[in-house]
Amino acid sequence: MTVENGKATRLRGNPDHPVTRGFLCAKVTQYLEREYHPDRLLYPMKRTGAKSKGEFTRISWDEAGDTISRNLQRVACEYGPEAVLPYSYAGTMGLLNGAGMDRRFFHRLGASRLDRTICSSAGTAGMTAAQGLRYGTEPEQFRHSKLILAWGANILGTNVHLWPFLQEARRNGARFYVIDPVKNRTGALADKFYPIYPGSDLALALGLMHVILGEGLDDAGYVERHTRGIGALKQKVKDYPPDRVEALTGLPKQEIIGLAREYATTRPAAIRLNYGVQRSERGGRAIQAIAYLPVLTGSWKDLGGELQLSTSHAFHLNRPGLEMPGLQQKSLGREARLVNMVELGHALNELANPRVHALVVYNSNPAAVAPNQTAVRKGLLRDDLFTVVLEQFQTDTADLADIVLPATTFLEHTDLYFAYGHYYLQLARPVLAAPGEAKSNVEVFRLLAARMGFPEACFLDTEDDLIRTLLDSPHPFVNGITLEQLEREHSVRLNLGQPFRPFAEGGFGTPDGKCEFQPSDLDYVPPIESRLGDASLRSRYPLELVSSKNDDSMNSTFGHRAQVDEDTGELWMNTLDAGPRSIESGDRVRVFNDRGSVMLRANVNGGVRAGAVRAPSVRWPKRSHGRQGINVLTAERLTDIGGGPVFYSCLVQVDKCGD
Ligand SMILES: Nc1nc2c(c(=O)[nH]1)N[C@H]1C(S)=C(S)[C@@H](COP(=O)(O)OP(=O)(O)OC[C@H]3O[C@@H](n4cnc5c(=O)[nH]c(N)nc54)[C@H](O)[C@@H]3O)O[C@H]1N2
Numbered sequence: 110m111t112v113e114n115g116k117a118t119r120l121r122g123n124p125d126h127p128v129t130r131g132f133l134c135a136k137v138t139q140y141l142e143r144e145y146h147p148d149r150l151l152y153p154m155k156r157t158g159a160k161s162k163g164e165f166t167r168i169s170w171d172e173a174g175d176t177i178s179r180n181l182q183r184v185a186c187e188y189g190p191e192a193v194l195p196y197s198y199a200g201t202m203g204l205l206n207g208a209g210m211d212r213r214f215f216h217r218l219g220a221s222r223l224d225r226t227i228c229s230s231a232g233t234a235g236m237t238a239a240q241g242l243r244y245g246t247e248p249e250q251f252r253h254s255k256l257i258l259a260w261g262a263n264i265l266g267t268n269v270h271l272w273p274f275l276q277e278a279r280r281n282g283a284r285f286y287v288i289d290p291v292k293n294r295t296g297a298l299a300d301k302f303y304p305i306y307p308g309s310d311l312a313l314a315l316g317l318m319h320v321i322l323g324e325g326l327d328d329a330g331y332v333e334r335h336t337r338g339i340g341a342l343k344q345k346v347k348d349y350p351p352d353r354v355e356a357l358t359g360l361p362k363q364e365i366i367g368l369a370r371e372y373a374t375t376r377p378a379a380i381r382l383n384y385g386v387q388r389s390e391r392g393g394r395a396i397q398a399i400a401y402l403p404v405l406t407g408s409w410k411d412l413g414g415e416l417q418l419s420t421s422h423a424f425h426l427n428r429p430g431l432e433m434p435g436l437q438q439k440s441l442g443r444e445a446r447l448v449n450m451v452e453l454g455h456a457l458n459e460l461a462n463p464r465v466h467a468l469v470v471y472n473s474n475p476a477a478v479a480p481n482q483t484a485v486r487k488g489l490l491r492d493d494l495f496t497v498v499l500e501q502f503q504t505d506t507a508d509l510a511d512i513v514l515p516a517t518t519f520l521e522h523t524d525l526y527f528a529y530g531h532y533y534l535q536l537a538r539p540v541l542a543a544p545g546e547a548k549s550n551v552e553v554f555r556l557l558a559a560r561m562g563f564p565e566a567c568f569l570d571t572e573d574d575l576i577r578t579l580l581d582s583p584h585p586f587v588n589g590i591t592l593e594q595l596e597r598e599h600s601v602r603l604n605l606g607q608p609f610r611p612f613a614e615g616g617f618g619t620p621d622g623k624c625e626f627q628p629s630d631l632d633y634v635p636p637i638e639s640r641l642g643d644a645s646l647r648s649r650y651p652l653e654l655v656s657s658k659n660d661d662s663m664n665s666t667f668g669h670r671a672q673v674d675e676d677t678g679e680l681w682m683n684t685l686d687a688g689p690r691s692i693e694s695g696d697r698v699r700v701f702n703d704r705g706s707v708m709l710r711a712n713v714n715g716g717v718r719a720g721a722v723r724a725p726s727v728r729w730p731k732r733s734h735g736r737q738g739i740n741v742l743t744a745e746r747l748t749d750i751g752g753g754p755v756f757y758s759c760l761v762q763v764d765k766c767g768d
């Protein structure tokens with residue numbers, strides 16, 4: 110970062126960082142524009158008119174703190190503290206501002222706990238079922254691969270720092286294949302592209318195992334030494350011969366057979382699995398089944414083989430010390446109820462005993478990102494709901510708040526960051542002064558704890574105290590890393606072997622270290638909202654909508670930019686679906702189902718196969734036609750395991766509109 114006269118003029122990556130190597134992704138490249146944007150929220154505000162009007166007036170921090178503490182106390186007293194619901198996710202993934210003082214505050218209050226499922230919990234459950242420990246290939250090791258499968262992973266769009274390692278592998282002869290219903294920039298650059306039906310990956314994984322085990326292409330030695338239950342798995346995958354899997358996935362059976370053989374016989378072969386796969390009804394089990402593949406082929410023995418979904422589990426920090434769940438004993442005498450964040454619409458409109466009467470939102474924009482948006486908005490509009498929103502910008506969620514508090518950015522506050530795509534722990538100190546009266550989440554919850562009269566000393570902890578607590582972990586991956594070291598080096602590799610080879614010799618997260626195949630959970634049933642799902646629903650809504658990530662925004666963050674609107678207004682369609690509807694590229698189209706409708710511009714391209722459409726997510730609803738964002742179309746239904754969202758199992762109809 111270059112700062113001239115207190116103003117940042119250039120943001121760069123750290124050239125010495127072994128993974129990011131000095132370059133920034135498209136989103137963070139634009140961060141200074143966000144930092145100094147005239148629409149940044151600078152002062153606390155209170156609502157003046159009706160909720161639907163979104164009118165606010167500036168107030169002091171004193172008045173804001175007083176109003177918030179009075180209302181939280183009132184709600185807790187009248188309905189019980191569980192009538193207060195915190196709502197937060199990934200606005201910042203910093204541990205202090207994302208899961209620190211805030212957690213202590215809500216535990217001490219006895220508020221409902223939020224089950225933070227909106228992104229990765231189905232995949233987490235699937236990986237836990239398969240491996241026990243959720244470790245994966247280091248990004249640096251992909252350079253040694255000879256075959257790389259990007260499975261539901263838009264590497265160029267969402268994980269660009271992996272791309273150079275992949276290119277290095279390809280220069281050395283590696284092939285790169287993509288399994289994805291959408292041919293985005295990543296798919297377009299693949300050596301082979303497999304346009305799988307959305308939500309059918311479990312069937313494909315079972316089909317690949319059918320071929321691998323049927324043809325004896327597995328690594329019998331590794332399987333013998335490091336697994337249990339191979340007999341039952343062999344039996345199960347017999348039910349998934351290539352012709353059946355062709356019907357379930359839409360991939361020709363010769364391609365399935367070819368892919369299985371090539372994957373099992375190429376060494377090293379790596380799988381970059383990403384969360385796209387698990388945003389559908391069988392998504393959790395799909396991840397579990399895919400994670401069996403490198404176990405069967407013994408790929409964990411190979412440098413540049415293995416599989417990566419996430420690396421985050423390796424950060425064995427002292428999270429209980431940070432979050433202090435024991436504080437609930439003081440307020441409730443037990444654990445508070447758990448509310449699934451995917452079901453926010455239900456929680457605000459229907460949940461009883463007690464009904465939710467106060468909502469505190471930070472690091473999230475639920476009016477845009479949560480499914481079943483109409484229900485979420487209806488809930489947020491309730492006059493008997495007291496809502497506080499901590500934000501950098503005036504989002505749709507902030508529009509529906511009673512009190513809005515201005516938040517700092519990562520350039521303005523201290524935080525400690527784990528990662529989910531590499532193994533480096535990172536410290537960031539503020540490099541810029543907070544503008545106006547913005548405060549960090551840590552400061553806000555510290556201030557509110559004082560207002561509420563919480564006497565515990567833990568609410569006085571400084572940022573450095575919180576970091577030292579997190580580092581106070583007996584786990585060998587973290588033990589010995591100090592704040593002083595982080596201060597010097599900024600980015601510190603966890604204490605892992607170099608290279609890190611998590612399961613080269615077994616060591617899975619089970620009592621005896623063996624991977625336990627559990628095939629009884631793996632039967633494939635197509636999602637209700639899919640081409641092979643509920644026939645009557647499909648007769649009205651015949652198209653499968655995948656609302657995957659934007660290239661140049663971060664979920665709804667950066668939604669304030671006009672550029673983002675232009676890019677996100679597109680619906681990709683296949684000619685076979687556009688033709689009969691007389692739709693051509695550039696036409697305005699209405700995309701709808703029983704839950705709602707949105708207006709987009711058609712782009713009839715080769716990006717999706719017939720029967721599927723794609724819209725990038727997530728834009729600000731208030732900058733969309735009729736305030737309807739993409740999530741008016743998505744359902745609150747949950748995944749098979751992990752309680753995750755089914756954003757990418759969504760049936761819609763499309764028709765042409767006048768201009
Ligand atoms: N530019 C950008 N980068 C981001 C984000 C962003 O919003 N924008 N968000 C960040 C976040 S929060 C996350 S969780 C990660 C997510 O990173 P990814 O998981 O890579 O992103 P997604 O777009 O959810 O899905 C990846 C791919 O899965 C495909 N897909 C959808 N359904 C299926 C399916 O049923 N089967 C298969 N095989 N593929 C499917 C999509 O078409 C997409 O190309 O990205 C992070 N990085």
Ligand SMILES: Nc1nc2c(c(=O)[nH]1)N[C@H]1C(S)=C(S)[C@@H](COP(=O)(O)OP(=O)(O)OC[C@H]3O[C@@H](n4cnc5c(=O)[nH]c(N)nc54)[C@H](O)[C@@H]3O)O[C@H]1N2
Binds near residue numbers: 479518726756
């Ligand atoms: N249809 C559809 N919906 C989706 C997805 C999809 O692929 N398709 N993806 C889902 C996924 S994977 C995810 S992770 C969720 C993401 O859901 P969210 O985590 O809610 O993501 P954002 O939209 O980025 O909203 C984060 C907000 O936090 C604010 N913020 C940033 N830093 C700070 C801070 O330090 N303090 C405070 N107080 N605020 C801050 C930002 O300004 C932004 O408005 O969306 C989900 N929704």
Ligand SMILES: [Mo]
Binds near residue numbers: 199227228229
């Ligand atoms: Mo996410």
